[in-house]
Amino acid sequence: MKNILVLGSGGQIGSELTLKLREIYGAANVVATDLNPNRLTQQIKDGGPCHACDATDAKQIAQIVADYKIDGIYNLVAILSATAEKNPMLGWNVGMGALLNCLEVAREYKAALFTPSSIGAFGPGTPLNGTPQDTIQRPRTIYGVTKVTGELLSDYYFSRYGVDTRSVRFPGLISYVMPPGGGTTDYAVDIYYAAVMGKKFVCPLSKETQLDMMYMPDAIDAAINIMEADADKLIHRNSFNVTAMHFTPEEIYAEIRKHKPDFIMTYESDPLKQAIADLWPNWMDDSCARKEWGFAPKYDLPKMTVDMLEKLSEKLL
Numbered sequence: 070m071k072n073i074l075v076l077g078s079g080g081q082i083g084s085e086l087t088l089k090l091r092e093i094y095g096a097a098n099v100v101a102t103d104l105n106p107n108r109l110t111q112q113i114k115d116g117g118p119c120h121a122c123d124a125t126d127a128k129q130i131a132q133i134v135a136d137y138k139i140d141g142i143y144n145l146v147a148i149l150s151a152t153a154e155k156n157p158m159l160g161w162n163v164g165m166g167a168l169l170n171c172l173e174v175a176r177e178y179k180a181a182l183f184t185p186s187s188i189g190a191f192g193p194g195t196p197l198n199g200t201p202q203d204t205i206q207r208p209r210t211i212y213g214v215t216k217v218t219g220e221l222l223s224d225y226y227f228s229r230y231g232v233d234t235r236s237v238r239f240p241g242l243i244s245y246v247m248p249p250g251g252g253t254t255d256y257a258v259d260i261y262y263a264a265v266m267g268k269k270f271v272c273p274l275s276k277e278t279q280l281d282m283m284y285m286p287d288a289i290d291a292a293i294n295i296m297e298a299d300a301d302k303l304i305h306r307n308s309f310n311v312t313a314m315h316f317t318p319e320e321i322y323a324e325i326r327k328h329k330p331d332f333i334m335t336y337e338s339d340p341l342k343q344a345i346a347d348l349w350p351n352w353m354d355d356s357c358a359r360k361e362w363g364f365a366p367k368y369d370l371p372k373m374t375v376d377m378l379e380k381l382s383e384k385l386l
């Protein structure tokens with residue numbers, strides 16, 4: 070890829086991915102866009118081309134792709150699980166609208182396309198421990214339904230039209246840069262903010278809710294490395310299981326307390342988030358990603374915790 074378009078650059082992933090892509094491919098060659106350009110960080114605005122773009126309008130995407138001779142698109146536009154469940158039509162229209170437009174534009178302009186899937190693509194009937202790469206996917210959330218549909222459509226455009234679609238099923242992503250946008254796994258970011266600010270944290274998930282997670286630098290590397298992977302080595306495409314760690318609220322709490330012994334967490338269930346989390350994997354098998362394109366995350370829970378606490382202290386205190 071030489072010229073890249075990022076849709077949703079103002080979000081949790083986009084804020085960091087856009088900067089890393091500019092480092093690698095050159096600042097002038099990575100176009101940052103968002104529905105709401107005010108969400109773009111100053112660093113992104115100052116560092117290279119930026120535009121407002123509504124990904125549910127195919128013409129807006131096509132215009133930027135034509136103007137900048139784009140040959141790679143990172144489509145990060147979606148409504149995350151908890152927010153989408155409160156407004157299912159919004160979740161469907163935004164997630165599927167953006168994806169279909171990206172697929173059509175990618176087909177017309179021969180661009181490669183990355184669209185993240187999620188652990189939300191699983192549901193009842195899926196083995197929750199060691200969730201295999203190829204398994205039952207019958208999610209009960211609108212977010213999950215859009216993710217499974219997205220995986221299928223992306224594979225369809227590859228096999229039917231040769232569009233170079235690739236993606237990963239991200240677990241909950243943890244970052245100190247941009248707060249998360251309405252997901253079920255947000256607690257694993259919020260808990261660090263509370264710990265650094267010296268506030269009590271009320272966890273919305275139960276003590277024993279185990280979920281896959283990943284620190285943002287590993288997620289950014291995964292998004293870039295899969296797009297750079299040798300196509301001949303890919304048996305799968307949409308989407309690869311990827312994970313870096315899995316823990317319960319008790320385990321992340323204990324890890325933070327090693328550094329902040331006075332930090333207090335209590336529990337108050339959020340029934341919507343709990344119901345969603347209960348149907349997501351405890352841990353996924355990501356051996357296909359490791360074998361087919363060398364996925365190798367660098368951060369585990371202890372290493373991430375040290376970095377999160379250090380970076381958030383610099384940012385907040």
Ligand code: NAD
Nearest residue numbers: 077079080081082104123124145147185187239241242250
């Ligand atoms: P986010 O909600 O933080 O960011 C999404 C961005 O898209 C926002 O800046 C928003 O303004 C923008 N947007 C919304 N509607 C738009 C539209 N019509 N046109 C253009 N932009 C629009 O999301 P994120 O956490 O960065 O997630 C990005 C992708 O990764 C999504 O597909 C999400 O499902 C997936 N994912 C995220 C996580 C996670 O933990 N963050 C985990 C698994 C998968």
Ligand code: AKB
Nearest residue numbers: 149150187252253254
């Ligand atoms: C969410 O909780 O909705 C996201 C995800 C895991 O897809 N963080």
